[in-house]
Amino acid sequence: MKEIIVQKFGGTSVGDIDKIKNVARRIVDTKNKGYDVIVTVSAMGKTTDVLVEKAFEISQNPSSREMDMLLATGEQVSIALLAMAIQSLGHPVISLTGAQCGIKTDSSHKKARINNIDTKRLQKELGDGKIVIVAGFQGINENQDITTLGRGGSDTTAVAIAAAIGAAKCEIYTDVDGVYTADPRKVKEASLMKRISYDEMLELANLGAGVLHPRSVELARKFNVPLVVRSSFNDNEGTEIVNIDQIEKVVVRGISLDDDIAKVSVLGVPDRPGIAFKLFSILSMNNINVDMIIQNVNRESINDISFTVKKDDLADFLKISDMLLESIGAEKITYDDSVAKLSIVGTGIAGNTEVTSKFFETLYELGVNIQMISTSSIKISCIIDREGAEKGMDKLHEKFQLN
Amino acid sequence: MKEIIVQKFGGTSVGDIDKIKNVARRIVDTKNKGYDVIVTVSAMGKTTDVLVEKAFEISQNPSSREMDMLLATGEQVSIALLAMAIQSLGHPVISLTGAQCGIKTDSSHKKARINNIDTKRLQKELGDGKIVIVAGFQGINENQDITTLGRGGSDTTAVAIAAAIGAAKCEIYTDVDGVYTADPRKVKEASLMKRISYDEMLELANLGAGVLHPRSVELARKFNVPLVVRSSFNDNEGTEIVNIDQIEKVVVRGISLDDDIAKVSVLGVPDRPGIAFKLFSILSMNNINVDMIIQNVNRESINDISFTVKKDDLADFLKISDMLLESIGAEKITYDDSVAKLSIVGTGIAGNTEVTSKFFETLYELGVNIQMISTSSIKISCIIDREGAEKGMDKLHEKFQLN
Numbered sequence A, B: 001m002k003e004i005i006v007q008k009f010g011g012t013s014v015g016d017i018d019k020i021k022n023v024a025r026r027i028v029d030t031k032n033k034g035y036d037v038i039v040t041v042s043a044m045g046k047t048t049d050v051l052v053e054k055a056f057e058i059s060q061n062p063s064s065r066e067m068d069m070l071l072a073t074g075e076q077v078s079i080a081l082l083a084m085a086i087q088s089l090g091h092p093v094i095s096l097t098g099a100q101c102g103i104k105t106d107s108s109h110k111k112a113r114i115n116n117i118d119t120k121r122l123q124k125e126l127g128d129g130k131i132v133i134v135a136g137f138q139g140i141n142e143n144q145d146i147t148t149l150g151r152g153g154s155d156t157t158a159v160a161i162a163a164a165i166g167a168a169k170c171e172i173y174t175d176v177d178g179v180y181t182a183d184p185r186k187v188k189e190a191s192l193m194k195r196i197s198y199d200e201m202l203e204l205a206n207l208g209a210g211v212l213h214p215r216s217v218e219l220a221r222k223f224n225v226p227l228v229v230r231s232s233f234n235d236n237e238g239t240e241i242v243n244i245d246q247i248e249k250v251v252v253r254g255i256s257l258d259d260d261i262a263k264v265s266v267l268g269v270p271d272r273p274g275i276a277f278k279l280f281s282i283l284s285m286n287n288i289n290v291d292m293i294i295q296n297v298n299r300e301s302i303n304d305i306s307f308t309v310k311k312d313d314l315a316d317f318l319k320i321s322d323m324l325l326e327s328i329g330a331e332k333i334t335y336d337d338s339v340a341k342l343s344i345v346g347t348g349i350a351g352n353t354e355v356t357s358k359f360f361e362t363l364y365e366l367g368v369n370i371q372m373i374s375t376s377s378i379k380i381s382c383i384i385d386r387e388g389a390e391k392g393m394d395k396l397h398e399k400f401q402l403n
Helices: A017-032 A047-058 A064-087 A120-127 A153-165 A198-206 A214-222 A275-285 A311-328 A353-365 A386-399 B017-032 B047-058 B064-087 B120-127 B153-165 B198-206 B214-222 B275-285 B311-319 B321-328 B353-365 B386-399
Strands: A004-009 A036-041 A093-096 A103-105 A114-117 A131-135 A138-140 A146-148 A169-174 A195-197 A227-231 A239-242 A254-258 A261-270 A290-299 A302-310 A332-336 A339-345 A372-376 A379-385 B004-009 B036-041 B093-096 B103-105 B114-117 B131-135 B138-140 B146-148 B169-174 B195-197 B227-231 B239-242 B254-258 B261-270 B290-299 B302-310 B332-336 B339-345 B370-376 B379-385
Touching (some): A004 A017, A004 A153, A017 A036, A017 A064, A017 A131, A017 B047, A036 A064, A036 A120, A036 A153, A047 B017, A064 A093, A064 A131, A064 A138, A064 B047, A064 B093, A093 A120, A093 B064, A103 A153, A114 A153, A120 A131, A131 A153, A138 A153, A153 A169, A195 A198, A198 A214, A198 A239, A198 A254, A198 A339, A214 A227, A254 A386, A261 A275, A261 A311, A261 A339, A275 A290, A275 A302, A275 A311, A290 A372, A302 A311, A311 A332, A339 A386, A353 A379, A353 A386, A379 A386, B004 B153, B017 B036, B017 B131, B036 B153, B047 B064, B064 B093, B064 B131, B064 B138, B093 B120, B103 B153, B114 B153, B120 B131, B120 B153, B153 B214, B195 B198, B198 B254, B198 B339, B214 B227, B254 B386, B261 B321, B275 B290, B275 B302, B275 B321, B311 B321, B311 B332, B321 B332, B339 B386, B353 B370, B353 B379, B353 B386, B379 B386
Parallel strands (some): A004 A169, A036 A131, A093 A131, A103 A138, A169 A227, A195 A239, B004 B036, B004 B169, B036 B131, B093 B131, B103 B138, B169 B227, B195 B239
Antiparallel strands (some): A138 A146, A227 A239, A254 A339, A261 A302, A372 A379, B103 B114, B138 B146, B254 B339, B261 B302, B261 B332, B339 B379, B370 B379
């Protein structure tokens, strides 16, 4: 049995015909090095956006099932064209939709979770010596309806396949060289990391570093799939994401800024057991993902609960906010979409008071007002206004000597 | 049980967002009249052409399987958008790909034949009160690979579904008002027919009238599915296509001209049993469809065989022509793609020498040279140069008083 490599190419990597040909060459190169190769691929460039626009020209509230039917075509076009490009290089290849690849999901359209992957067809095609191209981002539910996996879906497809088939590694090709100590578009001095642990990457992904979706990193950690993030436009080695015990401890590893969030506060929540459960289960039923949660007790028997949501989910949240207020008997809901989350991440942060105080000192010196704080063993995050967050990122990068 | 109507909308009927909304209204109107409605739909406007172009930018010889994977996305986009448009009119609806609709085909990619339709899902969705939108032109083979049905595929899907589910009728919506006595773009005096028999329509379809593909008419005749051809842009009643015994006999019903053909001659074919079989089975294996076949004996033991092929198939034919010559031991192959087929069709033609002589007399008066002649009980066709064919069509329309 040959070792299997799973490669994932994002939308910018297959943005036009020349890029598709370029990707085809990379894939054949890997195959020629003696590996079995499975590739997952996203829709070309802005295809998905164009399809979404068409849907909204037709209906203000298109059903999720039909939206998935529509969006799944984007990846299907990519796999067919990429397979043709590989064929024209003279290599046996076959493209598979999510359904054909046996990617079975639950039925939450637009945000489906993979239940399992039936690898029979994958194994047959690899056994026949073929490169296999799989449509990312999609699967099929038990009614044979097409589902899509939502944000970061193609990364998740790649890692899930790598886990299911026992691949030696999963390479995520993107338009940047790997994982940086901070967003290189925003911090000039940002430097590339050679290795990082799943946990650190997870914090960075969750914190908006944007290179990898947290779902895919979680899945890779769970099944111990070695991940590599690298550029599809050059041969640089990129960043390896591995188990924490393979990593030398570094106090602060990276800084991230997420400005795709809004802060929501539910004020005057009765202080009774089960209220928070009720609040967050209503949000979950409405498919609104909540991040950073803070609860302050400010008056007796009355709490304020604040949390952040993705900016995209804010409109959905506001639609149900009246119902929510009534269900839990709270007084008022406020929101602010001009905030950002600024975070530092590193395995050495836990219990290191020097790091903590340097972090807050830096923000104090910049005159930045902190609205929410949240910490874990490997990160400190705070919600501040967007401008302050940008200034803070530069300054923290310098203070922690990450360049 | 409600009566079921199957409606088919072609690419021009769903060419843009407004047209899709218009089609959605028609469908809901039909549903509101008390029918169960199944709709098949083609890819929007020029979508298929754009996809084919992309494929050829990548590969000069893309595999048929991957081509089908690519092209099937066109109809998938249409069904999702049309379903959304119907939803926004407040009607329950569901879209189904060929695979989901249970359209099982053989494995000849790009030209697949429907083997059977498993109507379980269709029946369930109709039972739930939903309008069902099915992707035309596509199916799935026994390996779960996507196939496409080739020319006229969406018409064929509609008729096949109507036959499988026992629909009361199958309406083919198009950009013309119905079936005319001649192509109205070419003959000003052409008039619309209210009724025509399957057999006459079959001859007209085969002869290039272009409104309906012969495969769909054959299928409708075989399963006795009443067909209606009408415009998606107005409420005119269109043309009904029914059994011959429901039709009053008309001597000459219509005239058609097909200029999408090329004439091929295989010269110096040995006059031995089995040679014609060998010739045409090689063509069939190479998926080259042959129409009008003429064999002339001009020398002892040596024959010339001429036939017509679709212009699209000519390139494929020329690729195998050397192999063909060698296999059957013929001398030479010639071809001419500047010809056209001109035909008159009508149930009263059989044995009516007046019609036959008027036909040839008209062409003689125009000075048109006839290269091949073929007749059946309800038609006379001949192959002539394209210019002569156009003049002939006008003149014959006038002589047979079809306006």
